[in-house]
Amino acid sequence: MPNRLSISECIKLLDNREIKVTELVNAYLREIENRDEEINAFITVTKDEALEKAEELDRKGKRISPLSGIPGGIKDNICTKNINTTCASKMLKDFVPKYSATVYERLLDNDFVMLGKLNMDEFAIGGGGEYSYFKPVKNPYNISHMAGGSSSGSAASVAAFECAFSLGTDTGGSILKPSSYCGVVGMKPTFGTVSRYGVVGFAPSLEQTGPITRTVLDNAIVLSKIAGHDEKDPCSIKRDLDFLQDIDKGLKGLKIAVPKELMDMDVIQRDVRKCYEKSFEIFKELGCQVDVVSMPSLQYSLSAYYAISSSESASTLARYDGIRYGHRTEEYSNIEELYEKTRGEGFGIDVKKRILFGTFLLVEKEKNYLDKARKARTILMNEYERLFKEYSIVLTPASPITAPAFGEKQSNALEKYYEDIFTTPINLCGIPALSMPVCKDSNGLPVGIILSARHYDEKTLYRFGHAFEAARGILK
Amino acid sequence: MKYEAVIGLEVHVELKTNTKLFCGCRNEFGKKPNTLVCPVCAGMPGTLPRLNKEAVNLAIKAGIGLNCKINKFSRFDRKNYYYPDLPKGYQTTQYEMPLCTDGYIDIGGRKIGIERIHLEEDAGKLIHEEDKTFVDFNRSGVPLIEIVSRPDIRSGEEAALYLKKLRGILLFTGVSDCKMNEGSMRVDVNVSVRPKGLSFFGAKTEIKNINSFQYTQEAIGYEINRHIELYENGKTPENETRRYDEKSKKTYTMRAKEDSSLYMYLPDTELVPLDISEEEIDEIRKKMPLLPEEREKMYVKEHGLSDFDCENILQEVHFAEYFEEAAKLSKDAKNSANLLITQIFSLLESDKVIKIKPLRLAEVSNLMTDEVINSSTAKKLLEKLWEEDFDVENYVKENKLFQINEKDVLSRYIDEAMEENQKIVDDYRKGKKKALKALTGIVMAKTRGRANPRLLNTLLNEKLG
Numbered sequence: 001m002p003n004r005l006s007i008s009e010c011i012k013l014l015d016n017r018e019i020k021v022t023e024l025v026n027a028y029l030r031e032i033e034n035r036d037e038e039i040n041a042f043i044t045v046t047k048d049e050a051l052e053k054a055e056e057l058d059r060k061g062k063r064i065s066p067l068s069g070i071p072g073g074i075k076d077n078i079c080t081k082n083i084n085t086t087c088a089s090k091m092l093k094d095f096v097p098k099y100s101a102t103v104y105e106r107l108l109d110n111d112f113v114m115l116g117k118l119n120m121d122e123f124a125i126g127g128g129g130e131y132s133y134f135k136p137v138k139n140p141y142n143i144s145h146m147a148g149g150s151s152s153g154s155a156a157s158v159a160a161f162e163c164a165f166s167l168g169t170d171t172g173g174s175i176l177k178p179s180s181y182c183g184v185v186g187m188k189p190t191f192g193t194v195s196r197y198g199v200v201g202f203a204p205s206l207e208q209t210g211p212i213t214r215t216v217l218d219n220a221i222v223l224s225k226i227a228g229h230d231e232k233d234p235c236s237i238k239r240d241l242d243f244l245q246d247i248d249k250g251l252k253g254l255k256i257a258v259p260k261e262l263m264d265m266d267v268i269q270r271d272v273r274k275c276y277e278k279s280f281e282i283f284k285e286l287g288c289q290v291d292v293v294s295m296p297s298l299q300y301s302l303s304a305y306y307a308i309s310s311s312e313s314a315s316t317l318a319r320y321d322g323i324r325y326g327h328r329t330e331e332y333s334n335i336e337e338l339y340e341k342t343r344g345e346g347f348g349i350d351v352k353k354r355i356l357f358g359t360f361l362l363v364e365k366e367k368n369y370l371d372k373a374r375k376a377r378t379i380l381m382n383e384y385e386r387l388f389k390e391y392s393i394v395l396t397p398a399s400p401i402t403a404p405a406f407g408e409k410q411s412n413a414l415e416k417y418y419e420d421i422f423t424t425p426i427n428l429c430g431i432p433a434l435s436m437p438v439c440k441d442s443n444g445l446p447v448g449i450i451l452s453a454r455h456y457d458e459k460t461l462y463r464f465g466h467a468f469e470a471a472r473g474i475l476k
Numbered sequence: 477m478k479y480e481a482v483i484g485l486e487v488h489v490e491l492k493t494n495t496k497l498f499c500g501c502r503n504e505f506g507k508k509p510n511t512l513v514c515p516v517c518a519g520m521p522g523t524l525p526r527l528n529k530e531a532v533n534l535a536i537k538a539g540i541g542l543n544c545k546i547n548k549f550s551r552f553d554r555k556n557y558y559y560p561d562l563p564k565g566y567q568t569t570q571y572e573m574p575l576c577t578d579g580y581i582d583i584g585g586r587k588i589g590i591e592r593i594h595l596e597e598d599a600g601k602l603i604h605e606e607d608k609t610f611v612d613f614n615r616s617g618v619p620l621i622e623i624v625s626r627p628d629i630r631s632g633e634e635a636a637l638y639l640k641k642l643r644g645i646l647l648f649t650g651v652s653d654c655k656m657n658e659g660s661m662r663v664d665v666n667v668s669v670r671p672k673g674l675s676f677f678g679a680k681t682e683i684k685n686i687n688s689f690q691y692t693q694e695a696i697g698y699e700i701n702r703h704i705e706l707y708e709n710g711k712t713p714e715n716e717t718r719r720y721d722e723k724s725k726k727t728y729t730m731r732a733k734e735d736s737s738l739y740m741y742l743p744d745t746e747l748v749p750l751d752i753s754e755e756e757i758d759e760i761r762k763k764m765p766l767l768p769e770e771r772e773k774m775y776v777k778e779h780g781l782s783d784f785d786c787e788n789i790l791q792e793v794h795f796a797e798y799f800e801e802a803a804k805l806s807k808d809a810k811n812s813a814n815l816l817i818t819q820i821f822s823l824l825e826s827d828k829v830i831k832i833k834p835l836r837l838a839e840v841s842n843l844m845t846d847e848v849i850n851s852s853t854a855k856k857l858l859e860k861l862w863e864e865d866f867d868v869e870n871y872v873k874e875n876k877l878f879q880i881n882e883k884d885v886l887s888r889y890i891d892e893a894m895e896e897n898q899k900i901v902d903d904y905r906k907g908k909k910k911a912l913k914a915l916t917g918i919v920m921a922k923t924r925g926r927a928n929p930r931l932l933n934t935l936l937n938e939k940l941g
Binding site for chain 2: 077079087092095097099101196197200201204205231311312314315317318319321323324339362363370
């Protein structure tokens, strides 16, 4: 079954003409057909276009890029010209953009094969994958559990062998967390590395698009093709894009920081802690030094993240007003009613909560919540900067828990927010991070870790990840 | 009790850029609705703004022209409100850290402070037709600057003077075309009144979107009196937004004043903060054109023009450029200015285009200076030149339009006229001084307008004794 192969294995076969693109694409389409009714990873499958492209590539024969002929899926908040881009929301359920996101154009330029658009939490807000207007995404390891979010379909589709790779977006862990829940490799690149143009976000100061794959090497291959300066995104930066240069160098003598504050948290499940500690042993065997360090300002990251992301979302999502595109309410007698009903009907509960909270923060000026959040952000950045002078990476669990089951009682919203404790500092500081699996918990669900590094140092993350993956062996 | 008015102006001006502030759409007025629109200025999902450097440079120019401090670091913020012509649900503007601060305009001895100039985008426009409303996004994203004065203005007259000066500076720096009828210059006024000599602020009313300088002056005058009357009757004006009705010359309540916190300002993190170097600012400073005030000084000093001349010529940039071009070629620039103002300006149509080459004005003016032609010939020549271009000297030669400067030739015309109009001569001699004018006219007509007017006057007086 060629859809079980990694991208790097596929590249070899395709280069040697041992497999046709059509065979590869058909294997993925079959998997989608067999499996996705259960997983719900896809919102739109572009089957005809995928087959057409595969045939064209087989006819052409020439491979212009490592990604040529590799089938991938795109999160449904990334604009794809002439293909529905719904953000998994009723608001945009029939929206077909007339333009493409730069990341998608880059993939097309590399002759990838588009399989379709991936399910997600509505407008990338939410962490479980259950807040899609269409259907909840289920964890391929156990379909009574969530896939994690917001890039739930992106992680689940790769884990279920429905895609060779996918693109997700990450605002507060939306690539890293579902990757860990689904046992795949997810990268949140340095802010400004991948163009945001055409990606429908909600908190622009935190967002990045990144690849989700089954191996670390695959991930570096995809990132190399989607990263790079884009003049359509004012925050896009010109930087070194060789992510593979250090991947085989090994880890001897490198130092890893483990934040004491996170280790001490009692919200961390026992199995998660066990796997996390097991990762220390693997890294030590690879020749690393693992030190426990103190990062006192990590305690501010959740509050700062929710203040900043919510306030930005209240403004960024204002454009969905029913005037130019998207959902518009049937009956209204004046403009205020048009707005109220359109937005009331078009947005789901989690999006509304975020907008309401953000609006509250922006109106309550005297309390200075946002100024405090911005200050916390700066303090946190300084703390990371200090650590990265001495350490190559910071290592944390990906989430305090493994994928929760659907319908599992969550006593309050705050508890749910705690799932993002390890990911939010990464977005606040704009640093790159890699999420990858270590082992499985007693229920057979994957447990992941997050490696984060200084700005622009994805190559070190891939170096660590690649060595770790080989030492860890097949996920048990 | 004596009262004092405290007035501040907020002026919005559209920048004369080729393209919009955050996308590549052309910045033009009067095009078919929704033909200058792209995904960015229509606020489509996932699109991002891309700052137009040309707009930043024009805003800096305005700042320099208005004696402002140009802030090397400034930032864009979002002003959030819902309106169908506002595609993103917020206006991208500069709230906390504007590009320019602390400037002033000198309105003839008194400096009116300018608090800030910030860069922002315009909204689209609603078009109401019968029971339907349409939105035109051609104007959405057009670059604007808002110029906020300090509350230093004390009367409607001062406000009009401030606006005139402001318009002149923006026109001559090429920042904006300042056409109030096309909405590229829009004025909001804040008025309050307090007992003279005290320093607190009274209740403030805002009058929005006044569309001429004269109406601004009138509206302020009305508003000051309204406030005083209320105070005199023991009442206080409401803090509110009003509009000026040009027909009744009164202001009317529009709505209560909004609280700025309702706009939920926050930094626009889709854009990076503006970081402008000293070198960039110097570069723009070096290329600054002469401002109206500097030009006025030059006109007075070098060409002997009057205040009246300057005011007329400095109404429009192309008038000033036209005059300067003609002045360079003129033997007597003051005479050219006179011809420009009295003759040529009276020929202008609504587009204000001068259809005579500056060279021709200079040629006509020079022939007058050399006493080759007189002013009535000059007038005829300019009217003719308005229709078609020709070499003035040749034309004068061919049509024998030379001024009659010869005493004996002119005497003959006068004698003839006096003989034929004995009654007028008698009237004059009986003391009817107006008859002189009639005779002058008759002689002029006989000479096809070519008589040297000074000589004619002298000779007529001699002959009539």
